[in-house]
Amino acid sequence: MSHLDPPSPSLAVADPPLLRIQEVAAALGLTTRTIRYYEEVGLLAPAARSDGAYRLYDADDIERLRFIKGLRDDAGFSLAEIGRLLEDEAARTRNRARFRSTTDATERRAIVDDALGRVDRQISSLREKIERLEGMIAEADGRRTHLLDHIAELDAGKEPAPHDHRPRRR
């Protein structure tokens, strides 16, 4: 069941603590404003609200937020692209509800299959980005080689040609 079955025999499994917005912000290195903004544009909604309407986030929310941050900072995606990659929060909420509201294994399977497809698309998006970056490295490596050639020429004390920049074939 869970990673280590709790000693409590038949009670609710000590539900995980829900965090308030500032705790989440501090944990992830974001500002509360940013998190609220992400909610505004439909990137994630808190798992719950307190009686007084405080936003309350669970571990899943935090994982999602961390991924959003990575997509923004590390991958350089725009929030719009991130939204497309993650499917909007409304759909996620709907799917969670659908999953819980049914016991039909086939239907549950469909929902999980769907999630799997999204994750796969996320992964190939990232791989594609890596390939483009590798292309850029190759490009830069070309310039590097060119410069090394130059250095070799200079070290050989050659009569310096007046700065040729055309690609050299070898």
Added chain:
Amino acid sequence: MSHLDPPSPSLAVADPPLLRIQEVAAALGLTTRTIRYYEEVGLLAPAARSDGAYRLYDADDIERLRFIKGLRDDAGFSLAEIGRLLEDEAARTRNRARFRSTTDATERRAIVDDALGRVDRQISSLREKIERLEGMIAEADGRRTHLLDHIAELDAGKEPAPHDHRPRRR
């Protein structure tokens, strides 16, 4: 000398054609405004100006612009970061002038060495970015595996536990 010595025996080597801003823009899929803006913020200056002050770009400029576009689109760097990576255009112009104004091989070597250092820093920047992306892929792969576990459970017709999201150790 150059990639194929030109037939012209002792004349200037048919200097390469300089392009006007719109031709450059079309060739790279940018707008003229964007190119002018990049000049405004010090990312590149045209190799020359016509008598009537038209901007004229050479092949080097275009290569630089293409790299800038890659850093922006593929790597997702901000223009400020790109500026730091490329060293500002003023420095580039100065170095070009210094390179041409000297015949001293040692001095030239220093300049080229400098350029090599920059290219190396660019490459490690890109590699670093790739590593971060690979980290994200690993993360997503974790979620993927988790989903696959779920699917296996469902297919096995197991009594569905009420949606456990804690990391599973194996």
Added chain:
DNA sequence: GTTAACCTTTACGTGAACGGCAAGGTTGTG
């Protein structure tokens, strides 16, 4: 030398992604 198609600078406008208040409600601790 006229004309269309380019170009120049200057300047104001815009969408994205937040920052930073104000005015008020909520929570937990003493």
Added chain:
DNA sequence: CACAACCTTGCCGTTCACGTAAAGGTTAAC
């Protein structure tokens, strides 16, 4: 119940990366 420390929803401000005219000069072709 008082109080500090948090939270809420507005709403306006800002920076980045350009878009979009406006008013005029330049180039190349005819």
